[in-house]
Each structure stands twice: as structure tokens, then as C-alpha cells.
Amino acid sequence: MANEKTIPKQVSLQTDDDDDGDDDKQSSNTLASSSRFAVEPGETRYITIPEAIGLDFNSFIPQADITSQVHFFSNIQPDSTASQAGLKDGDRILQINGINVTSLEHEDVRKLMQLMTPIVFTVANDPKYLLLLQEPVNDIEEKQPELPITSHEDADVDPSQRRPSRFELRKQSSVGSIATSTSSKSSRCEVYTITPVDETSKEEPLKAKLCRLRKSKRYDGYGLVLQYQHLHVIGEVEEASPAYRAGLRKNDVLIFVGKTNVEKLSHEEVKIMIRAAALASNQVELIVIAKTDIPKYKTMKEKSLIDWSVMGLDV
Known part of the structure; x- marks a missing residue:
């Protein structure tokens, strides 16, 4: 399968409080389904969670259709909010709050997750995506990990000047108001x-x-x-x-x-x-x-x- 796919890009959407020591534990659980919900492969589901903090997702471009992107979840932790809501390892993200993400790039999807609270995922499960995470890199150039946006002020800074750190989701506030009008x-x-x-x-x-x-x-x-x-x-x-x-x-x-x-x-x-x-x-x-x-x-x-x-x- 490695000959047919571009190696997945992975990002962990975390807070700065997450423990570095959990990485090995998360990797060992890649193929384990952490959701307690029985799901038919390919079945479209709608999952609502308050925010996307703590979710891991991977992205790759299928060789058969380079205009599309596949984004799927991995390392859904047992008893987490996402697991209790019904998200499973291998769930492909089709929509986020009604926005089709199958043509969006990895970073665009990450930022949408950052912006949306609460967040509604339209997903379909396919366990074969998880196999890509275990395949060796053979004659494929591995994509470099993204550098995070840590605040709105540095969003337009040259990415090469940013220091690697954990990905952090931040809440966005909107303006309240009262009145009447025509x-x-x-x-x-x-x-x-x-x-x-x-x-x-x-x-x-x-x-x-x-x-x-x-x-x-x-x-x-x-x-x-x-x-x-x-x-x-x-x-x-x-x-x-x-x-x-x-x-x-x-x-x-x-x-x-x-x-x-x-x-x-x-x-x-x-x-x-x-x-x-x-x-x-x-x-x-x-x-x-x-x-x-x-x-x-x-x-x-x-x-x-x-x-x-x-x-x-x-x-």
C-alpha cells in the first residue's frame, strides 16, 4: 500500500499541559478502536464534541486522485470526550460543521478545528487507513511536521522563523449585542x-x-x-x-x-x-x-x- 499512497502527515492537537511521556503509549494504541460504539465500515456518522483539543489526525493524498485529501483520526483515547461521543480510530473526516474538507489541505483542516466550538464532525470509518501508520517509508519523501500557530499575532510570520512546539487550540470569542433594527x-x-x-x-x-x-x-x-x-x-x-x-x-x-x-x-x-x-x-x-x-x-x-x-x- 505504501506504493500507492503518500505517507500520512500527523498532527496532535494538544494543550501545553499534555505529558510528553504519553507519546509511546499513544503509538501502541494506534490500531485499537477506542470507541465503545459498534460501527459499520463506511457508515456516515455525525459526532459532536465541545472542542478538538487532544485529538490526533493524519492526512494523505491518494495517488489515484491527487485533487482530494484523506484526513483520519488515530489515537482516540478510551474514556475521552471524543471516544464517548463515538469517534473511532480510522474515522475519515468528511465535513467539519457542514464544511466539506475532502479537498482541504492538512493545515486548513487543523485551523478549522481550532476555530469551531462546538465542533460537529461528519465521519466514515475505514480501518485500512490505520495500516498506513505502520508501513515503512520506502522511496517516499516523508513530509516534515508542521510548525504551529501559537497565537493570532504570529499567524502571518514566516513559518521558517517559528520554533517547533506543541499544537494548541484556542477558543475564539465573538461579540455580544442588544437592540432593534430594520x-x-x-x-x-x-x-x-x-x-x-x-x-x-x-x-x-x-x-x-x-x-x-x-x-x-x-x-x-x-x-x-x-x-x-x-x-x-x-x-x-x-x-x-x-x-x-x-x-x-x-x-x-x-x-x-x-x-x-x-x-x-x-x-x-x-x-x-x-x-x-x-x-x-x-x-x-x-x-x-x-x-x-x-x-x-x-x-x-x-x-x-x-x-x-x-x-x-x-x-
């Missing part, structure tokens, strides 16, 4: 009022746009440039592009991708989320606010006067 709708772009309307004030209430990016055969991509300037800013938008038709304009600031607040995420993480959403659906929803309105947005957010519920968000 909206005006179109097919691809909806404009919402997300702060209370003050009849006695001449100041306009704060508005946000829900922009639906849809793929076009005439474009390789969406026709926009995303820049990072301490905010995730739309730099350029090509006229008549999918982004332009969705209502995106230069200097719009990205606040949500789908239902996930991205204000505290790194530039690379935001790009991964957009790419993953595009692979999962023919439509990507982005919520933006004009850059000129950001000072007002920050003030209203501090006063808990932002109402995202009118846009279908539970934050």
Missing part, C-alpha cells in the same frame, strides 16, 4: 440597520451589509482583494465580478464569514474560512461594515448597542 433586501446584498433608530438625532443609524458571493464561470475566484490593516479590509473589487455583484466595495471591513465573527482572527485564518466555505457551497455569506463607520461601530459595540440578531446571528 432591513432592506435585494437578491445578493441585504442592508441592515443594526443599532437603535433615534428619531431625535440627525445621525444615521449604523448599517451592515450581508453580501452573498456566488461562483461564476467567467471568474476564477470572486474578483476581490482582501487586505489586513489591523482590520480585514476589502482592498479592490473588480467591476462586474461576483464580489461586486454581491455588493462588496473597496474599504468594506469584514466582520463575519457565515455566522463566525472574524474580527479577532488572523488574516490567514480568514482566508482559510472563506476558501472552506466556498468549497462547501456555491454561495459564501460575508457581513461587512464600511470602513468609515468602524469608529462608530466600536463605540456602539462597547455600549452593547449592536443587534446582530436581525441578520440571523446568535451572538
